[in-house]
Amino acid sequence: MKSAEIDGGAAFPVTPTDKSGQIAPTQCGMTLRDWFAGQALVGIITSPFTSEDAIGNFGKGAQWAYEMADAMLAQRGTEEPEGEGFGKSGGDS
Numbered sequence: 001m002k003s004a005e006i007d008g009g010a011a012f013p014v015t016p017t018d019k020s021g022q023i024a025p026t027q028c029g030m031t032l033r034d035w036f037a038g039q040a041l042v043g044i045i046t047s048p049f050t051s052e053d054a055i056g057n058f059g060k061g062a063q064w065a066y067e068m069a070d071a072m073l074a075q076r077g078t079e080e081p082e083g084e085g086f087g088k089s090g091g092d093s
Helices: 003-007 032-046 058-075
Strands: none
Touching: 003 032, 032 058
16 A cells, blocks of 8 residues: 555655756655644644643644544545535524
């Protein structure tokens, strides 16, 4: 299984070149999984609904963030679900 299938690939992909214009080997930086986890972590930390047992338990917050990131990666490329969902209007307005 390719890395991009597991972690989403590079979050901000670029093709770096050296001075001669040749593609240079380089570190790709953070993965899309890491980016998603970081964004989820902001929500976890700032949420007034974060449970008391998670406050001060950084390991638990990080675990939740990566679980959310994995769910976001799994959802990418799937068909849009039928019916009502987040951001869909539910009735005749």
